[in-house]
Amino acid sequence: GVHADHIHHANNWIGVAQHAQTNGVTAFYLDSSHITEMQNDIIPDMLGMSAADIEKLPPYIKYYKCENHIESGEPDCHNYKYNGPCKQRKGQASWHPGYKVNALYGNLMAFFLVDSLLEAIDQLEEDVLEKKRQTLYDMLERLEGEDAMEVDDILTAEVNSLETVGINKNATSFIKQLYQRPLYCHTSILPAQERYLGYLYPEWEGTGKSTKYPVGTSSARAPELGKSNSTSLELVYEEGEIADCPRCVHNDYKDFLYANENMGWRGVTIPNEKEKEAYGKHMKGTNFEKVNIAVCTVLCGWGRCSPGEVNDESYGNGLTLRVNGVEVKEMVSFDKFCSFLKG
Template sequence: MVIRYRKLRAILWTALCWQCVSSTLTSNTILQNTTHVSQNAARQTLAEVSFAERTSVDNLLENYAKAKDRLTQLLRHDYGNEYYAMIFEPGSSRGRTVIQPPGGFDVLSNSWDRLKARIMIKLIDVLRSPTPQPFVWATGGHSSAAGHGNFYDESYTAVLTRNVKQIFEAVGMQFIGRNYAMGGSDAAPEAAWCNEEIFGTDLDVLVWDYGMTDGRDVSKMAMYCYRAALNPSKPACIALHCGKPSQQPRASALRTLEQLGATVLISNENVLEQCMDAIPESQGISDYELQKMPLYVRHFKCGGLVESGDPYCGAEKYNHTDCTQRKFMAKWHQGWRFHALHGNLMALFLTELVGDALQSLKDSTQSLEDLQKDLIREENERYDLLTTSPLPTYFEDMVKDRGDLQLEHIFKSPNFCHTARVPAEIRHKGILTGGPPGDLFHYDEGVPEGQARNVENDSEFMWLVQDPTTRQKCDIPLNLDNKDYFYVKGMDGKKKLILPNDAEVSEYGRGQTPIGLIAMCLSVCDWGKCPKGDVQIEQYEQNEGTIEINGQKVTGFTKIGRCSFLRHGDGHYFTPNSDFQV
């Protein structure tokens, strides 16, 4: 792929796929651990139980009960006995009601049971092997889901990970939480197409938390969860924070996917509202009474307003122990108490699921081997149903004037995604740039933007460039999401991207011949204000830049959301070279 611009600056936010090209960027550096939050590692981490202590279902049930009691005591300490009962256990655990199947619990083969079955499969492996079985939860979402304004370890995904970790360790499993939410992003098409490269191919749960950016466009959530279900690891997709006005249409779309075989769940907005209603008032009481309130409910609600109002709810919304001038402490972002509450609710949800899985194992009359075979067979049958069923009709309106574009290719077929955004597994593992494997905090960060703007690129390839707008300096990790990008400027002349590279084929290839359908996602300018010289699709259409695919000139674009399919004179499908690359 060769790109030439006549303008001075263009950002190609490109995560290129075989059928879709999309781009992204991110980078950088963060340490670990942080806050005044009382749930520190010493309190929540249960040492991994030995293999001898988990060789029977009864052993696991005993270990689970002890770990669940420790989690309960932790929450009672943080919220106080009175408020714990009101918020988390008003008669029964909120973990049983805060997340639900879109069609309800009475539906045969509902998604609660499907996710429970997945945990049962892993628990049977636990009983056979001394190696802990991983359970991977990844959060996709907008800036609030990323925890903007807070320390990274205060996000609800971090709270969930710390507090539910002991439950999974008690039964021989390793809980892995990934907060890969990205400020200012929506669920589709880019994140949907790129879910393997961003979130991973080892997922058990992928969260949709894009309500603020997707708005009422239910099709974006549907595409995101549909593509998640096609991930080789067959994860559950959980839609969080939908908002009451959008609860029913989102549940309806997810129910369609559930009927097609996907495992999909949705947060119960009524339960979330009841939890918030149970938060005590901090307004109208004495300072002495305020100081007696547990930290996790003190200054949470003032005059009926959550994280707002006097005396201190607005002022104490964010943690001011360090880096007090950090970015993104905005009114539309949630503070640390909100994240703690919702992370703890998710921890209770998973705790109940693990308990159900253990009880189902105990109650089963089958041998563990036969039971596991049946559960795996049923999961594969649902996956086959999903891949062979016609596409949901609401996808048809996402691409206008399709020409020769085939919807099955756009929404169902596998693709490669060459994305620069971080956090992303493709960056952390060194797959994007061919470097050594790293991790969340250590990876090839690319070229600083200042250098990219002012220094001529004398290589034949586009530079991977750091976006500086969201990076912050603090000894305690803040937000990790950065919109890095691929870049070429006027003085550079022609520059290339090769898609896919050898590492991408090795990691994400499925042995299928590429069909040469390419989509491109340009970087989004903050608040729509692009710098002088920036080249967007409109400038391409006015011949202010050129793109070639294996010598074939791109002559037009077909938009889908923030991305565009590339077109030549005879249609959208380009011919790969002898190495099946563009």
């Protein structure tokens, strides 16, 4: 699905959803006109209401709108924009929505999904009653068979225009491999089960929890790293990104794998033993001597990269890569941050 999360982005994302639909992909989005109607005509304005009447309102409606402003204005809406145990945290800006606006979108999406689930259950019940000899298990077996055939169709179909949107033309010959061969992601960014389950490094123990996992080295200390017994790339996090809060109020972190000129050759084994065990069924029959490898470099915030960070333009001038001991000749970028390795 494609979801326009804020009204001022809605018109742009609706075009994306419509393009997806014309290419056979199911898409859904929130209609900004209905959101505007709810905020303007349905949600009450706190201005002029007594304190007693305000207190009777549901939590997500209380102090949502004051003086016809959303999460701002008098009486006191601006003081109720944020909640939780940490009063001051990153991202609190006048142009960012608060928790009440996010709750509105979250509830609307939840209602949509629950309604879709109930509709699917009703449809299953009707189908079973209509075909008296067919049980739900029979239907599941049939649907799984249809699903397997559709997967085969996907793996043999021609790549369409939707699958190459935003892709650099010099990388289009690689793109078909992304859709028609088994693939997996060895990633350091969060949120990712790869991190929570401890797959990133075989020696790390995973917890499966999004609130407790190994974090690696801070970006402030990373330049001090030198040669050691390790031959692996180091996991590094941006120190200023971590919220100083006893509860998880943010989990979108662009952690990265790191090496510097003082550390000697560092590398990564893909797939490692944990990944083989976890993804073995998915990668069954894969010949790891003949694979395509894509590398994504650091996601620099607002395009501002720190000194020493490298990308495909740095290749051969400060950056060298080897695969199984063979030097990579070229990095063929297919978007702003990711490149295929060419031998």
